[in-house]
Amino acid sequence: MAGSPTETNLQSPLLERVPKRPRRLASVVVTTLVDRIVSGDLPPGAPLPPEPVLCETFDVSRTTVREAVKVLEEKGLVRARQGSGTSVTEEDDWNLLDPMVLSATVRYDDELRVLDQLVEVRRALESQMAAQAALAATDADLREIEAVLERLTAQTRIPEMFVETDVAFHDRVMTASGNRLGRAIVRTVHAEARTSLRYTGHPRPEDCELSNLGHAQVYRCLLDRDADGAASAMSAHILDAWRRRRPVPRPS
Template sequence: MRRKGLIETMMSGTGARTSHSQVVHELGKAIVSGEFPVGATLPGDQELEARFGVSRTVLREAMKTLAAKGLVVPRARIGTRVTPKDQWNLFDSDILTWHFAVGVDQGFLLHLSEIRLGFEPQAAALAARHAGEADINQMMLLAVAMGDPDHTAETLALADLRFHLAVMEASRNPFMRTVGSLIEAALAGVFKLSSPAADRGKIGDVAASHMRIVEEIRRRDEEGARRAMENVIRVGRARMTDTA
C-alpha cells in the first residue's frame, strides 16, 4: 500500500500504522521536537517497550530505521544517542513530516524554497528537452485542474504537488524524482501558511502561471521553462513571507 504523503495526511489525517511504523513515528517526532534533545541517550529498552506496548524485536527494528535516517546512533555500553542535526537526512519524507507535525518557522520554509529553486527550474529545463507529447498533455491537464474554483487549500496543494512531480518525472533524470518529498514538504508548508484558495481570484492566476511552464516546455524553450518555474516558486515564497 502506498504511503500517504504530507499533503494527503493534511487532508485525511494519519492513517493506520503498524507497530513498527508507530514507534518510528512517535520516537522520530519526539526527537525532532526536542523531547529527546541532541546528545541525549534514549530511554532503555524496557522503558520504551512499556511506553509503546511493543516487543523488543519491534523496538530494535524501529531503532534501526531511525539510525538509517541519521537521527540516532547506538553506542556500546552507553545506549542509543540522538545525533547532531547536521547528520539528519532532511530529504527523508518522515523527518520532514515530523518537522511539520511539531511546527516549523519561516526560516525553515525559506530554506525549503531555496532548495526548490536549486532543483525545479533545472527539472523544467530538462523537461523542455526530454518530455514526450503525452507528458506535455498530462502536465497541461494538471495545470488546468489547478484552476478549479472549488479547491480548498488542501486540494489545491495536492493538485500543485501532482503538477510539480509530473515535471520532475518528465525531466527523465532519476535523481530529480528522489526530491519529491522535499517538494511536497515545501508545498504543504506554504499552503498551510497561506493558500491562494483563500482568495478565489488568485486560483486562476496560479493555474495560469503553471500553464506557462507547460507552454515553454511545449516550445522546447529550456531557458523559458526555467524562468517560468522560478517565477512560480518565488511567487509562492513571497506569499508565505507576506503572511508570516
C-alpha cells in the first residue's frame, strides 16, 4: 500500500539532490577588504580602489563589488559620497559589535588596547547582571548555577574542559539576571575574543583553581541575595583572571 502524501514528500529523494548554495562571492571581497582596512593597509581617509580595479582583482562582477561595498558601509568601515567615491572611515566609526570587524581588530591589536576595553565592558556589564541575578534568580536558577560550579570544581585539573565550563557559568548567571540585552552584548564580544589565544592564554591547573575561587564567591553572594557583594565579586573575578593571563604586548 502506497504511503500517504505526507510520507511520500518527506521521503522524496529530490530533497537529497538540492544543491548547497555556493559561498557568495561578495563575502570573499568583504573578508579581504575588512582585513586590509583594519590592518592599516587601507588607512582612514584612503579611497577604496575603484570598481574596475576591484572587479579585476577579485575576478567578480560590478554587482558583486557593489554588494561588498554596501556590506562594508553597514560595518561602518567605509563611506560612499556622491561624486567623491568611497573612502575608509575613522576607527571610531567602525562597528566593533560586528563579529568580523571585532575579530580583525583583536587580531591586529598589538598593544592589547581593544582586549583591555573588552574586559572592561565585560566587567561592567557582568557585574551589573550579577547584582540583578542576586535579586531575581529563582531557586531553579541557583540550583543550575550550583551544578555548573560543581562541574568547574571537578575540572580544575583539566584546563581545556574548565575554560568551556567557565563560559557556561558566566552565561548561566547572566541568564538568571533576566538582562537579555546585556547578555547578548557580552556573548557577542566574548565569542570573538575567545578565538584569540592572546585573550584565552594557556591556563594552568593552578590558574583554574584561583579562577574557581572567584566563581564560588559569586555563587555565595547569589545565595545570600547580596546584590552589592555579587557585583563586587564578579568584577574582581573578571579583572583578576585577565591580569593572570594577559600577555606582554608585542613591541611596536
